[in-house]
Amino acid sequence: MDVYLIDGTYELFRHFFAVPAAKDVDGQEIGAVRGVLASVLSMIEKGASHIGVATDHVVESFRNDLYPGYKTSEGVAPELLSQFPILEEALEAMGVLVWPMVEFEADDALASAAAKAAQDDRVKQVFICTPDKDLGQCVVGTRVVQMDRRHDTVRDEAGVVAKFGVSPQSIPDYLAVVGDNADGFPGVAGWGQKAAASVLSVYPRLENIPKDWRDWHPSIRKARGLSESLFGSWNDAVLFRTLATLRLDVPVFETVEDLRWHGARPSFEDRCRRMKSPELLRRARAAGSGRSA
Numbered sequence: 001m002d003v004y005l006i007d008g009t010y011e012l013f014r015h016f017f018a019v020p021a022a023k024d025v026d027g028q029e030i031g032a033v034r035g036v037l038a039s040v041l042s043m044i045e046k047g048a049s050h051i052g053v054a055t056d057h058v059v060e061s062f063r064n065d066l067y068p069g070y071k072t073s074e075g076v077a078p079e080l081l082s083q084f085p086i087l088e089e090a091l092e093a094m095g096v097l098v099w100p101m102v103e104f105e106a107d108d109a110l111a112s113a114a115a116k117a118a119q120d121d122r123v124k125q126v127f128i129c130t131p132d133k134d135l136g137q138c139v140v141g142t143r144v145v146q147m148d149r150r151h152d153t154v155r156d157e158a159g160v161v162a163k164f165g166v167s168p169q170s171i172p173d174y175l176a177v178v179g180d181n182a183d184g185f186p187g188v189a190g191w192g193q194k195a196a197a198s199v200l201s202v203y204p205r206l207e208n209i210p211k212d213w214r215d216w217h218p219s220i221r222k223a224r225g226l227s228e229s230l231f232g233s234w235n236d237a238v239l240f241r242t243l244a245t246l247r248l249d250v251p252v253f254e255t256v257e258d259l260r261w262h263g264a265r266p267s268f269e270d271r272c273r274r275m276k277s278p279e280l281l282r283r284a285r286a287a288g289s290g291r292s293a
Contacts, residue, residue: 001124002125003051004050005051005129007107012033012036015031025275034275037091040053052253054101054106054109055088057084057102059072060073062103066239067185069185090271093265094271099113107130107246108246110135111246116252128144129149131150133180136155137168164197172244174196175244176238176241180244188229188237191229199220206238262288263288264281264288268281
């Protein structure tokens with residue numbers, strides 16, 4: 001079997017800016033929710049049997065306590081934020097396992113689910129459905145891969161190295177020095193993508209980098225100015241790496257069979273009625289008719 005782990009936050013944002021606005025019977029905006037449901041249904045219709053969706057029920061997480069500049073919900077359109085609980089409830093009614101994150105982030109749930117699913121010998125491949133560079137750290141060979149459904153591409157371990165110049169294990173260190181604007185931390189001065197790749201491809205973790213640039217490998221010694229900026233901002237770099245490191249201890253499922261889709265629940269009919277989406281109900285019923293209850 002293959003396992004598909006979907007970044008619900010990314011999907012909701014993507015559809016919010018890509019599909020027309022729409023109101024439910026109560027005047028609540030649900031355009032993006034309908035778009036995500038249709039997208040997940042399309043995966044099921046194409047044969048996906050084991051699916052989990054992670055969402056940021058609350059944008060803030062434990063990382064905000066570690067670093068005050070970390071991303072928040074400030075500036076996010078209320079029409080978008082209001083659709084998170086609606087999406088979570090609608091996916092559950094559609095029979096999909098959902099992880100609404102509060103203390104942790106959706107990325108942490110995806111990382112935890114990927115690691116746990118990969119431990120099951122029955123699982124052939126794990127697809128983490130998001131283009132988010134953070135999830136690159138979870139890629140393992142060709143067994144755990146990233147899927148960008150928007151561009152219909154799959155990135156395995158060789159693909160991570162080709163894109164970032166470092167192995168998946170070094171992605172947190174890479175982001176620590178390069179920074180991540182989306183998550184709100186700046187990285188280390190002078191450390192651009194090319195410099196980070198050249199150093200971390202030789203020394204995979206920050207602790208592996210010699211403090212004296214004269215001890216650096218000859219191939220990167222010309223970048224000796226990076227040494228002063230890194231070790232002069234060492235505590236920040238370590239903190240940023242902590243922010244970029246995804247947790248693997250989020251409670252997600254007991255067994256991979258918890259991810260199996262058996263069809264929509266009876267409550268999905270009322271959900272579709274409220275969203276004025278009879279086509280979603282028709283598709284879910286058609287897809288479910290071929291699945292065991």
